[in-house]
Amino acid sequence: MVSECLKNHYFCDMSNINIRALAKELGLSVGTVSKALRDSHEISAGTKKKVQDLARKLNYVPNPYASSLRRRKSKTIAVVLPEVANSFFSLAIDGIEAVAQEKGYHVLIYLTHENLLKEEAILQDFQSGRVDGVLLSVSGQTTGIDHIRDLFAKDMPIVFFDRVCEDVETTKVITDDFESAYKATQFLIEKGCNHIGFLCISPGLSITIKRMQGYKKALSDHQRAVDPSDIIICPDDPDKNYTTIRNALEQEDRFDGIIAAIEKLSITTYLVCKELRLSIPGDVKVVGFSNLSSAAILNPSLTTITQPAFEMGKAAASALFKALKKDSSMPANECIVIPSTLIVRDSTG
Amino acid sequence: MVSECLKNHYFCDMSNINIRALAKELGLSVGTVSKALRDSHEISAGTKKKVQDLARKLNYVPNPYASSLRRRKSKTIAVVLPEVANSFFSLAIDGIEAVAQEKGYHVLIYLTHENLLKEEAILQDFQSGRVDGVLLSVSGQTTGIDHIRDLFAKDMPIVFFDRVCEDVETTKVITDDFESAYKATQFLIEKGCNHIGFLCISPGLSITIKRMQGYKKALSDHQRAVDPSDIIICPDDPDKNYTTIRNALEQEDRFDGIIAAIEKLSITTYLVCKELRLSIPGDVKVVGFSNLSSAAILNPSLTTITQPAFEMGKAAASALFKALKKDSSMPANECIVIPSTLIVRDSTG
Numbered sequence: 001m002v003s004e005c006l007k008n009h010y011f012c013d014m015s016n017i018n019i020r021a022l023a024k025e026l027g028l029s030v031g032t033v034s035k036a037l038r039d040s041h042e043i044s045a046g047t048k049k050k051v052q053d054l055a056r057k058l059n060y061v062p063n064p065y066a067s068s069l070r071r072r073k074s075k076t077i078a079v080v081l082p083e084v085a086n087s088f089f090s091l092a093i094d095g096i097e098a099v100a101q102e103k104g105y106h107v108l109i110y111l112t113h114e115n116l117l118k119e120e121a122i123l124q125d126f127q128s129g130r131v132d133g134v135l136l137s138v139s140g141q142t143t144g145i146d147h148i149r150d151l152f153a154k155d156m157p158i159v160f161f162d163r164v165c166e167d168v169e170t171t172k173v174i175t176d177d178f179e180s181a182y183k184a185t186q187f188l189i190e191k192g193c194n195h196i197g198f199l200c201i202s203p204g205l206s207i208t209i210k211r212m213q214g215y216k217k218a219l220s221d222h223q224r225a226v227d228p229s230d231i232i233i234c235p236d237d238p239d240k241n242y243t244t245i246r247n248a249l250e251q252e253d254r255f256d257g258i259i260a261a262i263e264k265l266s267i268t269t270y271l272v273c274k275e276l277r278l279s280i281p282g283d284v285k286v287v288g289f290s291n292l293s294s295a296a297i298l299n300p301s302l303t304t305i306t307q308p309a310f311e312m313g314k315a316a317a318s319a320l321f322k323a324l325k326k327d328s329s330m331p332a333n334e335c336i337v338i339p340s341t342l343i344v345r346d347s348t349g
Numbered sequence: 350m351v352s353e354c355l356k357n358h359y360f361c362d363m364s365n366i367n368i369r370a371l372a373k374e375l376g377l378s379v380g381t382v383s384k385a386l387r388d389s390h391e392i393s394a395g396t397k398k399k400v401q402d403l404a405r406k407l408n409y410v411p412n413p414y415a416s417s418l419r420r421r422k423s424k425t426i427a428v429v430l431p432e433v434a435n436s437f438f439s440l441a442i443d444g445i446e447a448v449a450q451e452k453g454y455h456v457l458i459y460l461t462h463e464n465l466l467k468e469e470a471i472l473q474d475f476q477s478g479r480v481d482g483v484l485l486s487v488s489g490q491t492t493g494i495d496h497i498r499d500l501f502a503k504d505m506p507i508v509f510f511d512r513v514c515e516d517v518e519t520t521k522v523i524t525d526d527f528e529s530a531y532k533a534t535q536f537l538i539e540k541g542c543n544h545i546g547f548l549c550i551s552p553g554l555s556i557t558i559k560r561m562q563g564y565k566k567a568l569s570d571h572q573r574a575v576d577p578s579d580i581i582i583c584p585d586d587p588d589k590n591y592t593t594i595r596n597a598l599e600q601e602d603r604f605d606g607i608i609a610a611i612e613k614l615s616i617t618t619y620l621v622c623k624e625l626r627l628s629i630p631g632d633v634k635v636v637g638f639s640n641l642s643s644a645a646i647l648n649p650s651l652t653t654i655t656q657p658a659f660e661m662g663k664a665a666a667s668a669l670f671k672a673l674k675k676d677s678s679m680p681a682n683e684c685i686v687i688p689s690t691l692i693v694r695d696s697t698g
Contacts, residue, residue, distance in 0.1 A: 108457045267646065274645070274646065
């Protein structure tokens, strides 16, 4: 049952015929195919013949890079993320490094600065075997996943954390974004807010979508209208974020409650309120998704959805090392959800 | 004039006979020796002969790694620093990446977590040619410099920023730590403080030493006694830092002014004061070395020595790329000082 693409292998990109494709074609695991190609004693003669026949037929040549990847000699993993000026990511890195240290691995950190082209170039670079595995939290511009699939197809284990691509079959470590945003919105409603704004960046991100859905669901569950203009998408530039939030808070019918879906937007909201002499929580109540170590000493102290950043980093790294332990295995296709916590402080009254 | 080590080359580690050693032996620049070995037309026949004769005599074999380093093909630079949960470092990274992006280079970030063994392992790893150059801000445990010298001896360009090793002959990008601490101390004296404490970590670090010297000099210039017990060295662990600062502020003769030489110690000082119900600035005035984006919205807003983090990152990266532009040149032995700014806010009254 050879698929069209594989049959017409002279007409398709041979670099795509990798162990993964062979395995899929034969209905076998990648590990089995890999072992069969290496003539392992663990594999039955019949299976070996089946694998080796198809490999020959399809002119399969082991990719030297992929082979080097499978040998996994660099003892290095990469963490690819948008930025480090964010306490979630810096804590997640600490969690990742705690596990990597134990395993004797180096950790390289690559920043995409929310730029898809950078992310593509970085992932492309990994094809050289520079690292043994990748922990990825995608950029705000990442909607397509070809660059991730390309690397995955080279048998490079990739584990997502926080900002994930649903369509890639691998381990994804996330927090309960929907439930957290629901809880934050409900809490502001209970505190008497009648006009709750939702501040975010990058509306295409998995986490933004889920937080937005949680916010909307809480509003409608409490018989509140969901007004699209209450969702403020900030441009992710410090000055422009400031102007955007300032414009929103200068409206006559301004928000009396704000959910900042991103840490830095909480800080900007405080700065705008200070400038406009709006009292928090008197005029505006604020909840921020944040792991800021200074949340408790802000003026006023900030009510937060605090994410299990360190634990998420640890879980993602553990999933990756589990895959690396076995030569050819890839991370399980599963979603690990570690819940966040609402920590009530003075910014919500 | 061949030195003993070079003469007895069968008895010494040949891996040490690199271009740098040849250059030193001949009193020539590394660049000249490199070009002579490559038979460059830029070098006179006489010099070429001198270099090639000594290389032959000493059985010099180009190190394939070093040669790969000199070719500088990875188009990647490394940034090695203690942590990213610090706004100075995250802004410095932004400055570095701004320059690297322009030059078409990847940036890898390596964290030492203030651990010398990690720093040594990371620098050792660079000998494989994984990167073309290194920007380094040393760990709090780094007093010896053998691991840095070893890498430098492989013709790997290294530029220091912020936390430097004075004894390594290369470019160092720093801020005016002495003057800034002097200014902060003087400012607290002018604000009426009689008992000023200095909080730091890692007393062996270049920046700690200079800030401490600035603090002491300001005290003595203002006819204040310098009491060693007013210098509080924190253990660089969140819980222990808290206990250390709490102990200091529970003394009967407690500080009425504090200089926090490290960002996170400002935050801990605030948390301790909140717990002990000490008013800032009423009971204790605080100045912190910090680039916190939330400094203005802390309770009270924090007076800071704000470092030119982004500019320092840019300057360090520019110095490195200047060296990389020429195949065999190394960064100039110079110190670039970019001044910090005292930003007065409410924590000093």
